[in-house]
Amino acid sequence: MSEDDEAPRGRRRGSIGARRNPETEAAVLMAAQALLAEKGYAGFSIDEVARRAGAGKPTIYRWWPTKADLFVAVYEQDKAAFVADPHAGDLKSDLIAYTRALWTFWRDSPAGCTFRALVAEAQGSKAALAALRDKFLPERVRTLRNIFARAAVRGEIDAADVEALLELYVGFNWLRMLTDRIADDKAAVDRMARLIAGARGDRKAG
Amino acid sequence: MSEDDEAPRGRRRGSIGARRNPETEAAVLMAAQALLAEKGYAGFSIDEVARRAGAGKPTIYRWWPTKADLFVAVYEQDKAAFVADPHAGDLKSDLIAYTRALWTFWRDSPAGCTFRALVAEAQGSKAALAALRDKFLPERVRTLRNIFARAAVRGEIDAADVEALLELYVGFNWLRMLTDRIADDKAAVDRMARLIAGARGDRKAG
Structure with missing residues (x-):
């Protein structure tokens, strides 16, 4: 587990449950899009998207289980x-x-x-x-x-x-x-x- | 340059000129086929094909400039x-x-x-x-x-x-x-x- 995964849940957007928080979803997609434009698919990582969006990795993985899913x-x-x-x-x-x-x-x-x-x-x-x-x-x-x-x-x-x-x-x-x-x-x-x-x-x- | 590239030319099959030596060509293709069956495309390398075929890497590269060419x-x-x-x-x-x-x-x-x-x-x-x-x-x-x-x-x-x-x-x-x-x-x-x-x-x- 990375440091990010151990951070207190309450501090992160969108980790309140299985239902998607539209604000977090938009922040993640926007961060993913910007990262893709900068680094391409090879440099695209869920870690970096989480950091930029201020979202928890567990949340992102719950909504998009793989890098491919988030890309899609x-x-x-x-x-x-x-x-x-x-x-x-x-x-x-x-x-x-x-x-x-x-x-x-x-x-x-x-x-x-x-x-x-x-x-x-x-x-x-x-x-x-x-x-x-x-x-x-x-x-x-x-x-x-x-x-x-x-x-x-x-x-x-x-x-x-x-x-x-x-x-x-x-x-x-x-x-x-x-x-x-x-x-x-x-x-x-x-x-x-x-x-x-x-x-x-x-x-x-x- | 690897050690193989510095070996005396005369010791290797098929390094006599631009024209292909059918015996060397067959040996290289057979070695490439066997390596592919064992290791797949990811484990396929011209170094290893040269070693198995007893052929010089410069010869192989002259006939098949890339791994993709030899695969084809x-x-x-x-x-x-x-x-x-x-x-x-x-x-x-x-x-x-x-x-x-x-x-x-x-x-x-x-x-x-x-x-x-x-x-x-x-x-x-x-x-x-x-x-x-x-x-x-x-x-x-x-x-x-x-x-x-x-x-x-x-x-x-x-x-x-x-x-x-x-x-x-x-x-x-x-x-x-x-x-x-x-x-x-x-x-x-x-x-x-x-x-x-x-x-x-x-x-x-x-």
Whole structure:
């Protein structure tokens, strides 16, 4: 246990119980975001976030059990500021708008540009893999799933294909991010969006 | 420079010039494969490969400038034993056969199951990223490109879409590998193959 863990509980914000204190939560997320901008994912630590936020480490660990979990919370908060649901009216246009905003976020935001480090950590840590696969991914594809679901309602794609198309879309983006090819490549994004929006498969024939 | 680098050149195999000596090349690849099986990518080092193969480090570095390059060479050699071009006669069947063989390779071969570690290393090392993106990927999609090119000749897909469909396919596989979901999931593989084989896009309409 570190010195911080042994400090009197009453002196720290947010250690009153399992329910989150919004003020402490905001202070922790703000400290995490600033630390990420300064040091990147490699230099990101819960110890340092606790110190900067004036919050107890036990509290932070109760809300975000791993470094990956806390990172994901900052990522989600920042992403919402960059990537909105475009509601463009058709799947291809929605995917183009969403992708270009996502790539801008990945390039420009501290949380976005260190996301590659989380994927890397998940290859060597079971806890980081679980955070990435079981918390991060389901959470982060929510807007995308709405985009695909609306396209199914409009009859552009088959409702039974929503999850599989979502997976193709996410895979394309991961491949681009992990090989550092997320410059604003309008032609490639348009092509991808056209193919995914037009992928009806030969369900009747096959 | 290590002690090994200062040893007399004549005592080592393969240090006679820029042209590769097939015997030394085979010895190095065999040593690299065995080391990978024993220690994984994290414990893989050119020092140890040189020692086991009785080859000079300068020679190895001339042929494979980084650990990532040598890993890629072992990967290619092993993959050829697991994943052949299926020549099934249609794109959907080719993709199903290829994917299931690829996932078996990724699960069962030492080089296959440590490929995730190379992708992770590429997120923190520019040399590993260059090896992955500029050498590994173009080399490794050769059979796949043939599969898609034959489908274009048969009129199943548009020839102009080969590269973009290849990218969707590779992205799907990376996403599955990096989130450790490469069990033999026949239903998911079939669905993906049906959608990619049926992705004609609305080229005429759009």
